[in-house]
Amino acid sequence: MNTMIERLREGRTAPVKRVLRDIFSWRFALLTFSALIVVYPLLWVVSLAFSGQQSLTLVQLSHDASLRQQLLALIPLPEVWTLDNFRAVLTKQPFLRWIGNSLVVALATTVVGLTLSCTAAYAFSRFRFAGRQRGLTLFLISQMFPAVLMLIPLYVIVVQWLGLGNSWLGLILVYAITALPFCVWMLKGYFDTLPYEIEESALLEGASRWTIFIRIILPLARPAIAVTGLFAFMTAWNEFILASIFMDDESLYTVPVGLRFFVSDYASEWGYFAAGSILVSLPVILLFLSLQRYLVSGLSAGAVKG
């Protein structure tokens, strides 16, 4: 009886010991430190947004501030918590309009990008045609150049040749097409993992290629499509440089471009900027959360076979 109780006690203490040992290990310290590095700037943004002020300094330090006060000032905490910045951004600025613009552009990019990449990836995965291997390689190579390099060619093509400057269509095309290589590889990797017998069986049953694509492949590839769609959406949602070059008309700005004007040579409204940034990331966060269950399977499947 006694030995049993002892064993039980041991059983209970063992995990605690293990937890303690883990907490004091160098790995834990390293992870905590890296996490802090990532989180710290975010904390500043959050604090700024809720501080109601526009200046970067949250705490006013006197000249003879003690070391303790100086250290405390490093911790980003506003003196008062208020939603003023958010209210101002949403009402006094054309911020809602920019969000709307961004939504239109990002959603259209997602739709166009997914349509193109699903069909292309299916062809790359299932059909053997001349130039297949080369096409895949080219897609890969295009991903190896920094995006900035494409700036001038894209400007020439879209604005000068196509005359699509200052229009959403131009932006949507550019975003959808620059996202294409990644999306195609991602989806192709996933399609490759779907057993081909399923399609052969459907072929024998009398289904056309198109029926098979719509009724069998697309539903089966939902995880990969979700991940790829998210990627396309974020490409368009976060993009700043191209949008700022292509769009001249303030009412057509996407959110990242609009945000920039809070902090420029003439204004430094860091509070608005921070509040705006948080508002901008909300849709992406929501998307992430809603697609979460697909993300793990989609990413890993594509990654392994891609």
Next chain:
Amino acid sequence: MANIEFRGVSKRYDDGPATVPGLDLEIRDGEFMVLVGPSGCGKSTTLRMIAGLESISSGDLYIGGHRVNDLPPKDRDIAMVFQNYALYPHMSVFENMAFGLRVRNFPKLGIERRVREAAETLGLSDLLHRKPGQLSGGQNQRVALGRAMVRDPQVFLFDEPLSNLDAELRVQMRGVIHRLHHQLGTTSVYVTHDQVEAMTLGTRIAILNGGELMQVGTPLELYNDPDNTFVAGFMGSPPMNLLQVVNDGRQLSCDLLTLPHAQLQGLNRELLLGLRPEKLVYASSAPANWPRLTGNIELVESLGAEMLVHLRVGSAQLVARLAGLRAFSLGDALELAFDPAALYLFDGASQQRIRAGSAKAGVSQC
């Protein structure tokens, strides 16, 4: 219903050697034809050419009298059951079975009726709303069978449909397939590695090796009357014993035994003697005029009612299938006898059977 006819059909992938160099084979209407052969011999390729999933490099393929070389799979009116079931994972069992009818625009009521009937036959009625992922392997394969059945096609193709199942289920599903064929009488082509499946299911069996057709016939024909050493070695478990013997014109001899033989003139010097393991018996219980041989026991496999005894006789090895159980120790000498009429004679070079009453009649004189 239809027959299937291969006329010099060959298949070559890319620029490689021909996988199927030229097949002539007729599968009769309503027949259950089993294709067997070692891995990579082109069984699946042959099956897929019937389905239209693989193009035909040369030759002609006829189904029901029509040349189908250029007919796409969906117009061939064929259903296929795959080894990995190939069900649609996102659809319920009902939808899986109904899919083929839906894409062919069957009336709704007809679909419902046919699917329910098939489900009834296969014992799937309670599972119709489940997804394939929620079913066992055997149930999945029954769904695949059902999906093939509901369309009532001209031909059923099976590519090793049972090899993903455990032994017990395999026996059970074999029964299901057998009954189905009996009921429906649809021409079927069935690929398998398993010779028990081949023997029990096949109306006829076609044995392939390296894309070549070795022999076609009913299971018993192939077992009793093999055309060559390949078929002899393929049918029966354990396979037929093959002994290299030398023909000196008057008798056949090897380490084991010497057999006088009447008509050896005109035959090659190197011959092969075939003897089924089940034709070997204890010398003590054999007629006195049967040839005898003695070997040392190397391995004994007990199967319950019988034993497989592996013997080494000189440089040769033999397997005997002996009734009853007896305690042997390894290395013991054992004397066995056989009926000389049960011997098969093959040419050493071509591996072809040497027939003509000659061989058997000759040996029996000894």
